Amino acid sequence: MSLFELVRVSFDALRVNLLRSVLTMLGIVIGVAAVIAMVTVGAGAQAEVDRQIEALGSNVLMIRSGSRWFGGARTAAGSAQSLTVEDTRALKAEIPEIAAAASANRGSGQVVVGNMNWSTTIYGIDADYMIARNWELAQGREFEPAEFRNGAKVALLGNTVVEELFGAGNVVGQAIRIKNVPFTVVGALKAKGQSFGPWDQDDTVMVPFKTAEGRLLGKSTHRTGSVRDIYVSVGDADAMDLVELDITEVLRQRHRIGPGEQDTFSIRNMTEMVEARVEARQIFNMLLAAVASVSLVVGGIGIMNIMLVSVTERTREIGLRMAVGAKERDIMLQFLVEAVTLCLLGGLIGIVVALTITVGVAEIAGWPVLVQWPIVIIAIAFSAAIGIFFGFYPARKAAAKDPIEALRSE
Amino acid sequence: MAFLRCHDVHKDYLVGTETVRALDGVSVAIDRGEFVSVMGPSGSGKSTFMNLVGCLDRPNSGSIELDGERVSDLTSDSLASVRNQKIGFVFQQFNLLGRTSALDNVALPLLYAGVDRGERTTRADEALARVGLADRAQHVPAQLSGGQQQRVAIARALVNSPDMLLADEPTGALDTATGQEIMRLFQALNEAGLTVIVVTHEAEVADYARRILRFRDGLITSDTLDEVRNVAV
Numbered sequence: 001m002s003l004f005e006l007v008r009v010s011f012d013a014l015r016v017n018l019l020r021s022v023l024t025m026l027g028i029v030i031g032v033a034a035v036i037a038m039v040t041v042g043a044g045a046q047a048e049v050d051r052q053i054e055a056l057g058s059n060v061l062m063i064r065s066g067s068r069w070f071g072g073a074r075t076a077a078g079s080a081q082s083l084t085v086e087d088t089r090a091l092k093a094e095i096p097e098i099a100a101a102a103s104a105n106r107g108s109g110q111v112v113v114g115n116m117n118w119s120t121t122i123y124g125i126d127a128d129y130m131i132a133r134n135w136e137l138a139q140g141r142e143f144e145p146a147e148f149r150n151g152a153k154v155a156l157l158g159n160t161v162v163e164e165l166f167g168a169g170n171v172v173g174q175a176i177r178i179k180n181v182p183f184t185v186v187g188a189l190k191a192k193g194q195s196f197g198p199w200d201q202d203d204t205v206m207v208p209f210k211t212a213e214g215r216l217l218g219k220s221t222h223r224t225g226s227v228r229d230i231y232v233s234v235g236d237a238d239a240m241d242l243v244e245l246d247i248t249e250v251l252r253q254r255h256r257i258g259p260g261e262q263d264t265f266s267i268r269n270m271t272e273m274v275e276a277r278v279e280a281r282q283i284f285n286m287l288l289a290a291v292a293s294v295s296l297v298v299g300g301i302g303i304m305n306i307m308l309v310s311v312t313e314r315t316r317e318i319g320l321r322m323a324v325g326a327k328e329r330d331i332m333l334q335f336l337v338e339a340v341t342l343c344l345l346g347g348l349i350g351i352v353v354a355l356t357i358t359v360g361v362a363e364i365a366g367w368p369v370l371v372q373w374p375i376v377i378i379a380i381a382f383s384a385a386i387g388i389f390f391g392f393y394p395a396r397k398a399a400a401k402d403p404i405e406a407l408r409s410e
Numbered sequence: 411m412a413f414l415r416c417h418d419v420h421k422d423y424l425v426g427t428e429t430v431r432a433l434d435g436v437s438v439a440i441d442r443g444e445f446v447s448v449m450g451p452s453g454s455g456k457s458t459f460m461n462l463v464g465c466l467d468r469p470n471s472g473s474i475e476l477d478g479e480r481v482s483d484l485t486s487d488s489l490a491s492v493r494n495q496k497i498g499f500v501f502q503q504f505n506l507l508g509r510t511s512a513l514d515n516v517a518l519p520l521l522y523a524g525v526d527r528g529e530r531t532t533r534a535d536e537a538l539a540r541v542g543l544a545d546r547a548q549h550v551p552a553q554l555s556g557g558q559q560q561r562v563a564i565a566r567a568l569v570n571s572p573d574m575l576l577a578d579e580p581t582g583a584l585d586t587a588t589g590q591e592i593m594r595l596f597q598a599l600n601e602a603g604l605t606v607i608v609v610t611h612e613a614e615v616a617d618y619a620r621r622i623l624r625f626r627d628g629l630i631t632s633d634t635l636d637e638v639r640n641v642a643v
Contacts, residue, residue: 005521016508316505319505320501320505320507320518321518321522322466322490322493323464323466323493323505324493324494324499324518324522324566325493325523326490326522327486327487327491327522328486328490329487403466404466404467407505
């Protein structure tokens with residue numbers, strides 16, 4: 001009997017007990033769907049995180065004044081010497097692995113165009129900032145050296161600001177007011193998308209460092225030349241740790257911090273921060289997938305159970321098939337194919353369910369849908385394997401029946 | 411040369427811890443084209459005899475030859491082939507697959523003979539026509555009367571063009587009139603050249619046969635040839 005005939009016979013048998021077949025399949029459906037959904041959603045999240053790291057700027061170290069990263073009492077004014085633009089220059093000059101070192105100050109303020117206004121984050125940046133943070137232009141140009149030097153009233157707009165104030169179209173040459181100071185827009189930045197949850201990186205306006213210092217962020221909180229953040233991008237990702245040590249050494253020396261004294265600054269590897277979150281999420285995903293695969297095993301046991309019932313119920317049928325010429329192998333294959341068919345059907349339905357879930361989750365979370373075809377193929381193969389494994393015993397039991405006894409049974 | 415030849419066939423069964431001797435040295439020869447009834451009280455060994463002749467089981471000792479082939483020591487796979495190719499079974503309870511059309515029921519032996527689908531349908535249709543049920547091919551057993559179901563079962567037994575038809579109480583589940591119809595069908599098939607062996611405990615049924623084997627305590631106690639065939643009733 002050909003495989004095709006066997007499949008047809010098994011479909012007929014499954015159709016006779018449709019409800020039972022569907023319920024039996026359910027365990028496999030849920031197991032396969034859960035495993036694939038976990039892996040696929042995980043892959044989508046991973047891709048999103050990769051994109052975020054890309055957006056943060058690759059191999060970026062962030063140096064911030066103060067001994068503690070997130071607030072705290074140690075950052076009291078005067079107790080810690082602030083970073084300065086000279087520190088930035090020194091880092092770039094003394095550490096050859098540093099590709100770009102950028103000073104940046106930051107504050108919030110209102111931007112007004114005509115009768116529209118928008119509150120945003122204003123960055124005072126220097127020439128290296130665009131490179132260090134991986135920003136690209138959507139239109140217009142970057143600041144010119146003279147503009148940095150003179151503190152010109154020119155601005156680059158982030159994508160969100162462009163959308164809020166201008167909608168779309170060319171913004172180069174437009175006049176805007178930032179904190180009531182008139183500026184000319186010289187360019188717009190390419191969108192980076194959200195990063196670190198709700199923080200919208202594109203909701204930003206950039207002006208030359210000196211301009212911000214003088215007119216926007218005020219001298220009261222910042223001494224001239226003081227820098228809130230220094231962004232350092234490193235050419236070689238493997239050199240990150242080394243560069244971090246070098247930076248510490250250079251800055252301690254420059255700030256005259258004695259041995260045993262605490263740093264007055266902190267260094268953060270932004271890629272590492274994101275990666276740590278990814279790792280946590282992946283462990284969680286793997287746990288979920290492990291739980292889901294338990295349901296596959298449970299589903300397999302359910303199939304074995306139903307196949308055993310089916311073999312008992314159909315003893316007479318088995319006897320008859322043997323009487324008219326079915327060999328033991330034919331009976332064995334018939335029930336094995338039936339179990340595998342159940343599992344494969346369950347697996348296929350599970351895949352459809354998983355893809356539906358994945359697309360839904362990706363839609364809500366704004367992730368890309370990354371179907372992991374190897375996992376899909378493995379899931380199908382695994383379903384078939386479950387069918388063979390858990391179908392083998394009932395099938396062998398069926399094939400081992402004595403035709404005379406089987407024909408006599410009720 | 412006889413078509414079926416049994417020589418000193420013994421068969422024991424283990425019932426619990428006790429060995430029951432079902433056949434105690436049976437020797438018989440049946441020629442091609444014979445119509446034989448097998449009679450005897452329950453426990454006489456007639457069912458065991460049928461199972462052995464039908465290649466559903468093997469004797470403990472002695473030999474059975476079918477069409478010149480010694481079947482008493484074939485493997486179970488080879489026995490399955492012999493059943494498939496040379497023997498047609500008819501059972502008391504019909505043993506049709508429920509929710510399966512008459513046509514597919516009849517075609518079942520062909521499935522195991524490796525016949526392709528188109529030819530299966532043709533031959534199953536022919537077999538159904540031979541038992542007068544050509545118009546019931548798509549009916550499932552539940553839609554057929556008992557007599558019709560038994561005809562479907564007979565068509566199934568005929569579909570592989572067997573040499574021998576083995577019927578175990580074929581009228582046991584039918585009323586008298588329908589039973590007579592079935593027996594007349596056997597008679598017609600026998601007249602067309604088919605070897606027919608019927609196990610029964612009803613004398614009227616046995617009377618359709620030309621030869622009657624009587625079993626008792628695992629032995630054939632009488633083997634009578636009825637020269638004057640009973641065509642009445």
